[in-house]
Amino acid sequence: MATLKIDNLTVEYASGGYLVRPLEDFSLHADSGELVLLLGPSGCGKTTLLSCLAGILTPTAGSISVGDVDVLGLAGAALTSYRRSTVGIVFQAFNLVPSLSATENVAAPLWAAGIDRRTARVRAEELLTQMNLSDRGRHRPGSLSGGQQQRVAIARALAHDPTLLLADEPTAHLDYMQVESVIGILRTLARPGRLVVVATHDERMVPLADHVVRMTPKLNAGAADEREVQLAAGEVLFEQGSRGALIYVVDRGEIELVRTRVDGTEEKLGVARPGDYFGELGPLLGFPRAATARARKATTLTSYTVSDFREYVGHEKVAQMLGRGHGPR
Numbered sequence: 001m002a003t004l005k006i007d008n009l010t011v012e013y014a015s016g017g018y019l020v021r022p023l024e025d026f027s028l029h030a031d032s033g034e035l036v037l038l039l040g041p042s043g044c045g046k047t048t049l050l051s052c053l054a055g056i057l058t059p060t061a062g063s064i065s066v067g068d069v070d071v072l073g074l075a076g077a078a079l080t081s082y083r084r085s086t087v088g089i090v091f092q093a094f095n096l097v098p099s100l101s102a103t104e105n106v107a108a109p110l111w112a113a114g115i116d117r118r119t120a121r122v123r124a125e126e127l128l129t130q131m132n133l134s135d136r137g138r139h140r141p142g143s144l145s146g147g148q149q150q151r152v153a154i155a156r157a158l159a160h161d162p163t164l165l166l167a168d169e170p171t172a173h174l175d176y177m178q179v180e181s182v183i184g185i186l187r188t189l190a191r192p193g194r195l196v197v198v199a200t201h202d203e204r205m206v207p208l209a210d211h212v213v214r215m216t217p218k219l220n221a222g223a224a225d226e227r228e229v230q231l232a233a234g235e236v237l238f239e240q241g242s243r244g245a246l247i248y249v250v251d252r253g254e255i256e257l258v259r260t261r262v263d264g265t266e267e268k269l270g271v272a273r274p275g276d277y278f279g280e281l282g283p284l285l286g287f288p289r290a291a292t293a294r295a296r297k298a299t300t301l302t303s304y305t306v307s308d309f310r311e312y313v314g315h316e317k318v319a320q321m322l323g324r325g326h327g328p329r
Contacts, residue, residue: 040215147178253299
């Protein structure tokens with residue numbers, strides 16, 4: 001059974017001398033036969049999570065198990081076997097080999113595993129037939145449509161009949177008609193013995209999913225109404241690497257914005273004073289906070305949802321912010 005258990009997963013790494021935390025204390029349990037949707041904008045940790053599930057990226061903390069396999073405990077030949085036999089990956093950009101035919105692209109993982117060419121070709125042809133591409137086996141990627149290329153990529157991911165199928169933005173480069181075909185295929189592939197996990201921002205996939213995980217946090221009930229925030233001197237409003245849905249304007253007092261370096265020291269980015277706003281890019285773009293916000297003295301703030309903030313500063317101003325990467329997140 002392809003039961004998936006993720007508990008308290010945290011990924012942290014250094015980028016440009018600073019700490020980045022795309023995932024923090026993330027947990028998910030899903031059963032064989034389910035289609036799980038990781039839904040959210042770019043930068044919210046979807047691809048990072050898929051990389052951990054595939055055994056490509058090692059998280060900082062937490063645990064992942066697929067069936068009775070402790071993924072984070074694998075190494076060497078056991079890890080190679082897991083990547084080859086247990087996991088199939090469908091890439092956003094297809095990643096087909098241009099010089100190979102569709103059949104050869106699907107057979108390539110089997111060749112790499114030492115399976116004889118005839119057996120590999122028969123398996124590849126079976127999978128292409130399953131994808132309704134039996135008449136495209138001799139075609140190279142350049143002569144296939146985007147939807148056909150994606151179906152070849154799905155067939156390739158199924159070469160070893162994996163129990164866990166991962167798809168990263170599988171509809172990103174497809175038109176409307178092609179999207180319907182690919183979504184339908186992914187739905188049929190989620191069946192007893194196989195779990196399908198799809199990372200996407202495409203809301204059209206939601207009705208077909210068994211389990212939807214929205215990677216962008218939602219406000220809790222009432223949070224949008226509690227607009228006034230009061231902080232004591234030294235109190236932290238939000239931390240670097242965390243996620244939030246609110247933007248803040250200082251009414252009284254001061255907020256210092258600092259960024260933690262890899263060595264644990266802090267870099268002072270600036271001070272927000274009465275009338276200043278801060279923390280806008282995280283909620284606007286779905287990114288983690290790029291800095292920690294801390295009160296320098298007793299401070300009163302007004303919090304805004306993204307829609308309210310757009311009205312507060314004007315839609316044109318928000319567009320300018322996004323265009324030039326204004327302010328700490």
